Amino acid sequence: MADAEEHHLIQSKHKAINALLPYAVLQEFGGKTGILDAFLHVARASKMPKFEWHHAREYASTMFSKASLHTIILVSPHIYWGLLTERRDLVQQWAAAISAVPYTEEVAQSVVGTLLQIAYYSQLLPHIPTDIWSWLNKRPSLPPTCEGRYYGTRLPVAKAVLELKDIEILKSYFLLVWSEWDHLKDSVFDESCASIHEHFNEPWGGWHREELIQHLDHILTQLDQGLEHLQQHNPNLEEYHFQRMKDQYRKLKDTLLEVVTGVSCLIIILHCILTQWTCAGSHTRFMCALPPPCP
Amino acid sequence: MVASVFIINIQSQLQPDTGEETTALLRVLIYKIDNTSFGTDTPTLPQWTGPPHSIVQVQALLYASLASSFLSAFLAMLGKQWLNQYASTDMRGTAIERSQNRQRKLDGIIAWYFNYVMELLPLIMQAALLLLGCALSRYLWGVNITVASVVIGITSFGIFLYLFIITAGTISGSCPYQTPGSHALHYLWPQAKKILHSTTLSVASALGDGFRGSETRKVIRKNVSYHEPWQYRREIVPFFRDMIFELPRALAIDVYHLGKVMTWSLHTFAVGAYHLSSTTAISLVSYLHGSPSTLERGVDWQLAVLDLRCISWMLQTSLDKTIHLATFKHLAAMTELANFDPTLAKDCFKAFVSCIDIKYHEVVVIRGLEELAAVSAMCIFSTISHLLVMDPTSSVLEEVHQDYLKVFPAQANFRDNYFYYTMNALQGLYFQSWTRQGFHWNGYKPSLHEHAIAAQNFVKISWFKYQGIQGKVPCFVLRFALHSLSLDPLPSTPVIANCLLIIAIDLGCDVSDIIFGNR
Numbered sequence: 084m085a086d087a088e089e090h091h092l093i094q095s096k097h098k099a100i101n102a103l104l105p106y107a108v109l110q111e112f113g114g115k116t117g118i119l120d121a122f123l124h125v126a127r128a129s130k131m132p133k134f135e136w137h138h139a140r141e142y143a144s145t146m147f148s149k150a151s152l153h154t155i156i157l158v159s160p161h162i163y164w165g166l167l168t169e170r171r172d173l174v175q176q177w178a179a180a181i182s183a184v185p186y187t188e189e190v191a192q193s194v195v196g197t198l199l200q201i202a203y204y205s206q207l208l209p210h211i212p213t214d215i216w217s218w219l220n221k222r223p224s225l226p227p228t229c230e231g232r233y234y235g236t237r238l239p240v241a242k243a244v245l246e247l248k249d250i251e252i253l254k255s256y257f258l259l260v261w262s263e264w265d266h267l268k269d270s271v272f273d274e275s276c277a278s279i280h281e282h283f284n285e286p287w288g289g290w291h292r293e294e295l296i297q298h299l300d301h302i303l304t305q306l307d308q309g310l311e312h313l314q315q316h317n318p319n320l321e322e323y324h325f326q327r328m329k330d331q332y333r334k335l336k337d338t339l340l341e342v343v344t345g346v347s348c349l350i351i352i353l354h355c356i357l358t359q360w361t362c363a364g365s366h367t368r369f370m371c372a373l374p375p376p377c378p
Numbered sequence: 379m380v381a382s383v384f385i386i387n388i389q390s391q392l393q394p395d396t397g398e399e400t401t402a403l404l405r406v407l408i409y410k411i412d413n414t415s416f417g418t419d420t421p422t423l424p425q426w427t428g429p430p431h432s433i434v435q436v437q438a439l440l441y442a443s444l445a446s447s448f449l450s451a452f453l454a455m456l457g458k459q460w461l462n463q464y465a466s467t468d469m470r471g472t473a474i475e476r477s478q479n480r481q482r483k484l485d486g487i488i489a490w491y492f493n494y495v496m497e498l499l500p501l502i503m504q505a506a507l508l509l510l511g512c513a514l515s516r517y518l519w520g521v522n523i524t525v526a527s528v529v530i531g532i533t534s535f536g537i538f539l540y541l542f543i544i545t546a547g548t549i550s551g552s553c554p555y556q557t558p559g560s561h562a563l564h565y566l567w568p569q570a571k572k573i574l575h576s577t578t579l580s581v582a583s584a585l586g587d588g589f590r591g592s593e594t595r596k597v598i599r600k601n602v603s604y605h606e607p608w609q610y611r612r613e614i615v616p617f618f619r620d621m622i623f624e625l626p627r628a629l630a631i632d633v634y635h636l637g638k639v640m641t642w643s644l645h646t647f648a649v650g651a652y653h654l655s656s657t658t659a660i661s662l663v664s665y666l667h668g669s670p671s672t673l674e675r676g677v678d679w680q681l682a683v684l685d686l687r688c689i690s691w692m693l694q695t696s697l698d699k700t701i702h703l704a705t706f707k708h709l710a711a712m713t714e715l716a717n718f719d720p721t722l723a724k725d726c727f728k729a730f731v732s733c734i735d736i737k738y739h740e741v742v743v744i745r746g747l748e749e750l751a752a753v754s755a756m757c758i759f760s761t762i763s764h765l766l767v768m769d770p771t772s773s774v775l776e777e778v779h780q781d782y783l784k785v786f787p788a789q790a791n792f793r794d795n796y797f798y799y800t801m802n803a804l805q806g807l808y809f810q811s812w813t814r815q816g817f818h819w820n821g822y823k824p825s826l827h828e829h830a831i832a833a834q835n836f837v838k839i840s841w842f843k844y845q846g847i848q849g850k851v852p853c854f855v856l857r858f859a860l861h862s863l864s865l866d867p868l869p870s871t872p873v874i875a876n877c878l879l880i881i882a883i884d885l886g887c888d889v890s891d892i893i894f895g896n897r
Contacts, residue, residue, distance in 0.1 A: 095850070096884060099851065099884035099885050100885075101860070102863065102877075102880075102881050103881055105860065105863050105864030106864070106868075106877075106878075109863075138857055142860070142864035145864050146864075
């Protein structure tokens with residue numbers, strides 16, 4: 084109850100808190116980080132999908148010009164990039180800051196959160212350096228209400244990741260955006276199913292599939308605990324989304340299991356062929372490397 | 379002088395008449411020599427029993443008239459002295475200090491009802507004239523009625539004319555024949571009318587009820603119906619007999635009830651009159667001595683109040699734009715707008731409107747009046763926002779709002795003017811919103827002073843709105859804070875402090891000590 088009250092209180096005061104952001108950045112420029120730390124703390128605790136007050140984004144360039152690199156990264160997820168699509172320079176500044184800041188879990192959360200937001204906008208996407216996508220592989224734990232993950236479940240981001248043609252990044256992307264906190268858009272769900280069939284069907288990709296299945300199992304376990312349990316952490320969850328998530332993640336797991344079955348059958352067939360052709364010694368070695376037969 | 383002549387003329391009649399006494403003595407001497415001279419009459423010495431009663435009355439009236447004339451002359455001389463003292467420049471210093479001194483004197487004149495005292499002079503003279511007329515009429519009545527009639531006629535005409543003038547002055551404010559009497563009646567009449575109206579209504583309803591339930595009426599009706607037809611010989615005797623027996627009791631009951639009604643009505647009237655007199659007395663006392671809180675607030679506050687009255691007076695009496703500019707600058711520099719006359723906001727608005735012209739929704743400043751327009755705009759904003767906080771029910775707020783809507787069309791554009799930001803802020807106050815343009819100064823940056831005034835007033839508005847039913851600071855004020863705090867370089871420290879206060883207020887911090895405690 085106290086948590087819900089706190090959430091509502093922060094929600095009702097988010098304009099005032101956001102009004103402090105440019106000043107906090109300017110103060111940080113002067114060496115005083117107190118207000119900025121307080122702002123980031125409240126923003127994280129807000130559990131609001133959009134903590135940002137849309138008027139505050141008008142001052143993003145002022146903030147980026149004065150903020151430290153570390154601050155640029157931490158503040159970026161709280162900026163609504165939708166109205167900054169003309170500001171490629173801001174993306175470049177952000178990308179430059181990433182390469183200069185040492186890794187921490189907090190930094191990784193912010194980078195990934197911002198990356199998924201920026202990638203959603205076609206005007207900004209080309210200005211994201213390719214190497215930044217590798218930050219997805221760090222797989223930071225995104226908070227239950229995360230603007231980045233919300234945008235990550237949209238088709239433009241999914242396509243952008245697929246176009247990278249990097250199985251590791253794709254897996255990391257799925258592991259980040261598949262969660263008990265967000266349902267997938269229908270188009271993204273279809274794309275995910277297709278990509279599972281397309282990219283995760285190699286016989287040697289067993290540990291990728293295993294990791295994804297484990298992740299989906301975890302999500303389904305969480306979903307089985309009920310909506311109320313999840314709403315304690317994300318008050319914005321609704322019954323409709325909850326049911327959709329259950330269906331979607333169950334289907335995704337089924338898809339993955341289908342792929343695993345298909346791959347296993349293929350391997351058995353291969354195994355039979357190879358058994359006829361190879362000697363007993365080499366056969367034994369080969370069998371040890373095979374995945375377990377399908378149930 | 380005229381009274382003196384009459385007094386001298388009639389004065390002899392207040393003493394024994396020596397001529398008459400000599401005549402009486404001669405008659406006695408003649409009678410002693412020849413007692414047949416006067417027939418059977420025996421002359422006696424007359425005894426002085428005092429002047430005739432009518433002469434005493436006449437002389438009293440004449441002396442009263444003379445004394446009144448002297449008193450008015452005395453007051454006239456004193457008044458001349460007082461006015462000389464008021465008009466004298468008895469202080470050296472800056473224009474502001476001298477204005478304060480003059481305003482202090484003016485306030486004293488108002489507080490001590492100097493104008494009423496001065497208006498007493500003609501009143502005393504009029505009273506002296508009336509007394510002279512009465513005395514003459516009375517005196518001449520004893521001498522010759524025809525001559526007296528002329529004087530009485532003219533005096534009565536004068537009295538009726540004066541009463542008519544008072545009535546006309548009371549009824550119509552635009553009547554040129556205003557007198558102190560009509561002023562007093564004009565003030566008291568509406569309240570007296572209310573009391574009279576309520577008393578009359580209650581008396582009328584009580585009398586109506588009393589008449590309908592009257593015992594006398596019942597007795598008469600009963601006897602009339604009982605002895606029907608009572609006018610016939612057979613019935614008339616028992617009819618009157620019964621009436622004689624029953625009427626006194628019925629009359630006594632009715633008189634008792636009537637007495638109760640009259641007592642109650644008198645009580646109502648007395649309560650109303652007491653209320654009227656007490657409110658008048660309280661307002662008089664508070665005006666003369668100021669409210670207790672005035673004394674507690676200290677010299678600075680009193681000086682601020684004095685300054686604001688001085689500013690109001692200057693704006694209302696001067697047409698000189700240079701004086702207006704200096705006055706507005708002083709007003710804009712004031713941090714404490716304590717207890718000001720709400721009409722000051724209207725004066726500021728009028729002054730601002732006199733500096734501008736509107737062409738196709740574009741607000742254009744008249745050449746040479748740019749500074750005055752900018753400063754007066756700031757003053758409008760300050761006074762309006764202060765009123766919104768301190769006296770949100772003030773009718774002046776609505777009046778200025780209506781004037782604003784009349785003067786400025788809906789699409790009025792203040793762009794490219796020095797008061798662009800301030801007028802946007804004023805719009806924000808009135809319409810509880812802020813246009814997008816309000817934050818994008820488009821090359822125009824508000825002066826430090828303009829910015830500071832806006833911040834200062836927005837803090838008060840935030841506090842007021844937060845304390846109200848909304849429980850939150852208006853969005854447009856938060857936008858102002860956001861914008862101000864994002865400026866690079868940052869605005870002045872007071873502006874930053876006030877913007878942080880705005881945010882603190884919205885976050886629910888108790889900052890009343892900081893806002894109202896001058897911390």
